[in-house]
Amino acid sequence: MFFVLSKTLGVALLPINFIVELGILSLILLSTRYAALGRKLAATALVLLALAAFSPLGNLLLYPLESRFPPWDPSRGAPDGIIILGGSVDPDLSATHGTPIVRHAADRILAPAELARRYPNARIVFTGGNSDLISGDAKEADWSGIALENIGIPKERLILERNSRNTYENALLTKQLVAPKPGERWLLVTSAFHMPRSVGLFRKVGFDVEAYPVDWRMGGREDLFSFSNSGRDGLSRTDVAMREWIGLVAYRLMGRTADLLPGPTRD
Template sequence: MFFVLSKTLGMVFMPINLLIELGVVGILLLATRFASLGRKLLVVTMALLALCGFAPLGSILIYPLEQRFPAWDAARGAPDGIIVLGGPIDADLSEARNTPVVRNAADRLFATAALARRYPNARVVFTGGSANLIAVDAKEGDYAATILEGLGIAKERMIIERQSRNTQENAQFTKAIVDPKPGERWLLVTSAYHMPRSMGLFRKAGFPVEAYPVDWRVGGRADLLSFNKLSTDGLARTETAAREWLGLVAYRLTGRIDELLPGPGKD
């Protein structure tokens, strides 16, 4: 039920979708005796869309998420394993074109390949199925091995988990497959903005991992005062940040994570 609600209500209440919905309501009201309200609603909607698109709102929302976990300290020694979360691969498009298609967060795959070369004895786990509400045959995991092998990782080193639909299942299913032993050290590779929620879920699953953030969207504090040249950049960043913050709130309220904003120092 949680998964269904996250895919339905979550989509409806995403900021950009919500603003478009309000705009449509405003247009419909223009043909009624509430035309004045419709015009006001359209003005407010356009103003908020401009704020999300051109103002640094998205950067402001993403920055504290990306700053939560520092870069991994290699001085601690070689890890026993490397876990990379799904998300970069468009499984539906890959199936349609019969070739792996990477659309977002490719840094997750690049960083995993670099780590695998640096630590040749570490096992490599890719975890990701399909996040679609309606079940489909196309899974990210079906194409991950091809990509990672092309990046230089031997197939026999890989473990592919292809059933998980969200980050909570990433954590649960990966733990079940890996069965980590006491004292083993596992790295978790995912986008920096997604790391707090991911770490919280892996901790809740009883799988202690070390954060290896990648795929940053905000460069530094200066970006918090910089307006976007293209509205699409700002809208995308705002949408990403809103999805992550809403996810953190929802997971905390339902007890799926123990803190609203998980941080370092608990592994």
């Protein structure tokens, strides 16, 4: 049920979708006796669109997420394993064209290649199936495995988890697959904005991981109040951030994380 709601209600609440829905509703009302309300909703939709596209709103929402975990400190020594979260390769497009197609967050694929070279004894796990509400047989892990091989990671080092549909299932199924032993150190590679939710979910299933954030969408604190020159970029940052905050709230309410905004140590 949660998966279905996340792909329906959760998607409907994303800023750009919500603004479009509000605009459509205003147009419908304009042709009825509620035209005055329709005009107010249309004006509201325009204001929200301007805020989401050009104001610092996206940066203000992203910064607490991206700054929550610092870059990984290699001074503690080599990790026992590296977990790569899906979300980069489009499985359906890849299946259609017969080659891995990276649509988002390419750093999630590129960073593990350097980690694999630096730590030749670390186990490498990719976790990700197909996150579409109505999905076909294509699995992201299959195509991401090919992409990882193409950039230098030997096939025999890869462990592929191909059945998870969301981050909670990433955590649960990966733990079942690798059965981490006490004292082992595992890195978790995912986008910086996605790291708080991911770490919180892994902790909750009893799999302690060390954050290896990649794929930052903004700079530092100096970017907090900068305005976007591109409406598309501003909308993208606002959508990405709101998706994470909605996910954090939903998982906390369900008891799947111990904190609203998990950090390097439990608050």
